[in-house]
Amino acid sequence: MTTPLLELKDLQVAYGGIQAVKGIDLSVDQGELVCLIGANGAGKTTTLKGITGLQPIKSGKIHYAGEDITGKPAFQLVRKGLSMVPEGRGVFGALTIEENLAMGAYARDDRAAIKDDVERVFGLFPRLKERRKQTAGTLSGGEQQMLAMGRALMSRPKLLLLDEPSMGLAPLMVQKVFETVMAVSKEGVTILLIEQNAKLALEVSSRGYVMESGEITLQGKAKQLLSDPKVRAAYLGEAA
Amino acid sequence: MDTFLQQLINGLTLGSVYALVALGYTMVYGIIGLINFAHGEVVMIGAMVSLSVIMALLGAHAPLPSVVIILAGLLVAITVCMAIAYAMEKIAYRPLRKAPRLAPLITAIGMSIILQNLALIVWGRNYLTFPTLIQPTPYNVLGASMTDLQMLIVVLAGLLMAGLVFVVQRTRLGMAMRATAQNPQVAGLMGIDINVVISAAFVIGAALAAVAGLMVMTYYGIAHYYMGFLLGLKAFTAAVLGGIGNLAGAMLGGVLLGIIEALGAGYIGDVSNICGFPFLSDSLQQQCAASEGQVSMFGSNYQDVFAFFVLILVLIFRPSGLLGERVSERA
Numbered sequence: 001m002t003t004p005l006l007e008l009k010d011l012q013v014a015y016g017g018i019q020a021v022k023g024i025d026l027s028v029d030q031g032e033l034v035c036l037i038g039a040n041g042a043g044k045t046t047t048l049k050g051i052t053g054l055q056p057i058k059s060g061k062i063h064y065a066g067e068d069i070t071g072k073p074a075f076q077l078v079r080k081g082l083s084m085v086p087e088g089r090g091v092f093g094a095l096t097i098e099e100n101l102a103m104g105a106y107a108r109d110d111r112a113a114i115k116d117d118v119e120r121v122f123g124l125f126p127r128l129k130e131r132r133k134q135t136a137g138t139l140s141g142g143e144q145q146m147l148a149m150g151r152a153l154m155s156r157p158k159l160l161l162l163d164e165p166s167m168g169l170a171p172l173m174v175q176k177v178f179e180t181v182m183a184v185s186k187e188g189v190t191i192l193l194i195e196q197n198a199k200l201a202l203e204v205s206s207r208g209y210v211m212e213s214g215e216i217t218l219q220g221k222a223k224q225l226l227s228d229p230k231v232r233a234a235y236l237g238e239a240a
Numbered sequence: 241m242d243t244f245l246q247q248l249i250n251g252l253t254l255g256s257v258y259a260l261v262a263l264g265y266t267m268v269y270g271i272i273g274l275i276n277f278a279h280g281e282v283v284m285i286g287a288m289v290s291l292s293v294i295m296a297l298l299g300a301h302a303p304l305p306s307v308v309i310i311l312a313g314l315l316v317a318i319t320v321c322m323a324i325a326y327a328m329e330k331i332a333y334r335p336l337r338k339a340p341r342l343a344p345l346i347t348a349i350g351m352s353i354i355l356q357n358l359a360l361i362v363w364g365r366n367y368l369t370f371p372t373l374i375q376p377t378p379y380n381v382l383g384a385s386m387t388d389l390q391m392l393i394v395v396l397a398g399l400l401m402a403g404l405v406f407v408v409q410r411t412r413l414g415m416a417m418r419a420t421a422q423n424p425q426v427a428g429l430m431g432i433d434i435n436v437v438i439s440a441a442f443v444i445g446a447a448l449a450a451v452a453g454l455m456v457m458t459y460y461g462i463a464h465y466y467m468g469f470l471l472g473l474k475a476f477t478a479a480v481l482g483g484i485g486n487l488a489g490a491m492l493g494g495v496l497l498g499i500i501e502a503l504g505a506g507y508i509g510d511v512s513n514i515c516g517f518p519f520l521s522d523s524l525q526q527q528c529a530a531s532e533g534q535v536s537m538f539g540s541n542y543q544d545v546f547a548f549f550v551l552i553l554v555l556i557f558r559p560s561g562l563l564g565e566r567v568s569e570r571a
């Protein structure tokens with residue numbers, strides 16, 4: 001068995017006295033698309049913050065690409081190929097679309113390849129190309145999500161952490177976002193996807209984790225989770 | 241009309257200096273939301289250090305050309321100010337980055353007092369006179385006079401501001417600064433070491449402050465350990481007037497404040513002239529007769545009042561400043 005690209009061991013994260021993540025184990029293999037689902041306040045975002053060093057962790061270990069990255073600050077992780085699209089997109093509203101994409105490539109210095117990648121992102125999201133000189137703040141929510149994903153791709157990530165990319169989007173846009181996630185995954189990028197939309201997330205993923213009040217309560221093959229009565233009752237809106 | 245143009249020129253000169261200092265306030269505020277009250281003291285240190293270097297070089301045996309001496313003074317001052325600002329951020333402000341906002345604010349006031357007292361120890365409490373290295377030559381500009389020194393100050397300040405705009409808008413560092421100002425967490429996710437960006441904001445601001453320090457000293461011909469206090473407050477006012485956190489606002493606010501002050505000082509004598517009033521007492525009527533109808537309640541020594549008048553008006557009527565955006569962007 002090969003070692004996973006990302007592995008969390010007994011990760012605990014707290015905000016002062018509030019224990020938001022209560023010791024979870026989670027792993028993502030090279031090339032996999034794994035989802036982490038759960039209700040509001042389950043601790044999904046906090047898990048990602050712990051991984052990327054945005055919130056100091058209380059205990060536990062984080063291994064990435066064979067390296068212990070526990071406690072490493074976020075800015076060092078991009079250079080190792082770990083990229084995150086934060087909850088609520090986090091585009092730089094006062095910067096233009098081009099500048100936002102350039103920020104995504106901030107850690108790189110291969111100018112020619114960066115140019116190609118900008119074109120690639122524009123190929124993926126033609127809407128962004130039309131508005132390239134516009135500030136990101138003027139974009140619609142869906143367009144901002146595309147920009148946030150495009151920006152994350154600009155770092156040429158090996159592992160992409162996506163925090164609720166479909167949040168607040170109209171159905172058509174949700175479709176587009178999930179198509180993009182699958183396309184990026186097909187290109188070989190490993191993805192850990194956080195979603196409220198459990199059904200879609202499980203449909204595109206190979207494996208899934210279910211989180212409840214800071215703990216992983218269920219895990220397994222996405223197909224199995226989809227047919228699990230508890231999941232169906234709690235997250236797919238079906239009567240048990 | 242003459243007074244108007246003349247005061248406009250004077251105001252523009254002083255305003256350019258305010259603008260340079262205001263940029264330091266606004267850059268730091270824009271990125272970490274701190275009003276660095278010690279920034280005025282950095283200007284003072286800039287003036288003092290350059291003065292010391294200039295005096296030392298003047299005392300040297302082989303006389304150097306004035307330009308070389310002043311440039312040397314300026315370069316040393318810039319270096320010292322940058323080092324002080326770097327250390328100040330690292331030692332005093334960085335440990336408080338996650339603390340409630342009042343803590344760094346009070347620390348900044350403390351830093352200001354520390355720097356003032358250090359300067360007091362090093363340079364004493366007397367007014368130091370700047371040697372007449374450059375004899376300003378006045379030129380006639382549409383009937384008013386503008387000295388070459390004034391022109392130099394305005395042009396140099398303009399070039400520095402253009403340079404700063406270029407750095408912020410066109411370079412990698414500038415882009416990182418703008419990104420960090422908007423969202424430091426996400427900036428970190430992009431691979432930006434925000435500590436470097438914050439240091440850069442302090443250090444660049446300090447370099448501009450050093451130049452401003454030398455400028456005011458040559459302009460007024462004196463330097464004093466307390467000079468940074470009032471200058472700092474005025475530059476802060478300028479930054480607020482333009483919209484704190486906004487670079488263009490700091491420049492606009494600086495120049496405007498300089499002009500408001502100069503015009504105020506130029507006209508306050510006439511405006512507060514009481515001789516035109518009816519029902520003057522006998523003694524006042526005699527005074528008016530004796531002074532060709534010119535007895536003012538306020539003289540141009542009230543110049544400093546205008547800055548604070550402006551500050552109060554802005555805070556009441558437009559707290560976000562002329563070019564500032566709604567203050568709600570940061571939660």
Ligand SMILES: Nc1ncnc2c1ncn2[C@@H]1O[C@H](COP(=O)(O)OP(=O)(O)OP(=O)(O)O)[C@@H](O)[C@H]1O
Pocket residue numbers: 015018020038039040041042043044045046047087196
């Ligand atoms: N900055 C914070 N300070 C204190 N408590 C926090 C903070 N951020 C989150 N929490 C708490 O931690 C818990 C987990 O929050 P988290 O944001 O990780 O949930 P989530 O699973 O991402 O939820 P959602 O689906 O709504 O985004 C919640 O109870 C929340 O109230």
Ligand SMILES: [Mg+2]
Pocket residue numbers: 044045046087163164
């Ligand atoms: Mg969340």
